Amino acid sequence: MKTKKNLFPKLQSKIDALNFDTISPTRKKELQPLINYVAEHHDKTAQINFICTHNSRRSQFGQVWAQVAADYYDVKAACFSSGTEVTACNERTIASLIRFGFEIEKEGIENPLYKLKYGFEPTLISVFSKRFDHPKNPKTNFAAVMTCAHADENCPYIPGAELRIPIRYMDPKLFDDSLEEEARYDERSLQIATEMFYVFSNI
Structure with missing residues (x-):
């Protein structure tokens, strides 16, 4: 894999260990529409909005890892979540992302704004929970990536989306407050990281 010298060492080691062979052929077919979309739009900055019901877990992982992968491979992309x-x-x-090597600052209490740093240069991703029509999200010319079955099935229309792409993930919430909690969150984070790096490595 390409070396991104400005990444924090722990995060770089996690990225170095990503294995695209863990992605099944069937799953690669599900990821192909996103690869195609980014490839067709990256010359003018591809916009991607990762959407799940509560914008608290899978969509946040999607936004973060897709943005890091885009930067890693020098692909013009702006990633959002809602x-x-x-x-x-x-x-x-957030705890899982810290375990992967991100440095994070928190602002606020009820719906905090988290600022994620992943390198020594001014690399910053801001995440917080918001609806898909929030002013911070693109209004037109974006792909809506549906990361959970509930949002995919119950929100059939995303205003302004050029393309709707279902890429569903199992919810780590199922393991909250269990002995498997950390492992399952890290498992989902790793899966999404692997798939987003696979996507952007193919641009």
Whole structure:
């Protein structure tokens, strides 16, 4: 894999260990529409909005890892996340990203704004829970990536989306407050990281 010298060492080691062979042929077919979309739009900055119901776990992982992957491979992309309801970016999601090597600052309490740093240059991703029609999200010319079955099935129309792409993930929330909690959040984070790096490596 390409070396991105400005990444934090722990995060770089996680990226170096990603294995695209863990992605099944069937799953690669599901990822292909996103590859095609980015390839067709990256000359003018591809916009991608990752959407799940509460914008607290899977969609946040999607936004973060897709943006890091885009930067890693020097692909012009702006990645966002949102939900059909506003809650908060789950603290377990943030804890997993810290374990992967991100440095994070928190602002606010009820629906905190998290600022994620992943390198020594001014590399910054801001995440918080918001609806898909929030002013921070693109209004037109974007792909809507549906990361959960509930949002995919119950929100059939995303205004302004050029393309709707279902890329569903199992919800780590199922393991909250269990002995498997950390492992399952890290498992989902790793899966999404692997798939997003696979996507952007193919641009």
